[in-house]
Amino acid sequence: MNPIISLTVPAKAEYVDMVRLTLFGFANKLGFSYEEIEDMKVAVTEACTNVVLYAYSNQQPGSIAIRFEVGEEGLSIHIKDEGSSFKYEHSDHEHASLHDKELSEVTAGGLGIFMMHALMDRVEVLTERGTEVILTKLIGRKEEMA
Template structure:
């Protein structure tokens, strides 16, 4: 598949009701790319979690903000970026909290690390840049048997 200029971008209000728009767009793109139903469901959970973090944490209550979502077709997969211009957070600290969840029950999980843990469990790569807002980059690769020829 030729992946040059195969990017879909959207800017949405950072409000919960717009997360479904992101999920529907993800579904359409992933279906065309050849991901399995299970992989698409995993990605929908991870992307919804990243978007929900923007809605809940990025902006002051009562103030409006936006989230930018980009779906980039890469060789053998998809890279999804969710970016806001709101408050940043300490990713290494949250990643450590997420790491400590691996052997714990859901009841023992502390709020704050579960979203990162979910994203890391469901995606092949998770990167976070927290300069000037927060940017979460989620990457999922196609399995060899699923690559479109």
């Protein structure tokens, strides 16, 4: 059975640290390097911050459901809210560049998604009921690429 850790925190900035601490402990136990863990922490912080800032803006305070799931390929981190969804247009962020754009051309929230793609091996965004961001970091990817 693959390990799964779940937690639900209020969608408030002061609780994002709890998510980061849980991620650190779990990813460290799985053998990820310090650099990989730091990359994951930044990506998860971006996803959680998007929930805090945008998902429940005109509603009662909501929550963020986090699920850390180990699969054969690596660690997947699900960040889910039940707030307002947004229209996510998938583009090839993996090969995207900001070099040909002025900062004023980058849309709000666009840098967060861009950073998630830059730091993680796989990023999925589901916007059917609320929003769910699934961030995946593959195990042993560096060795395979060498």
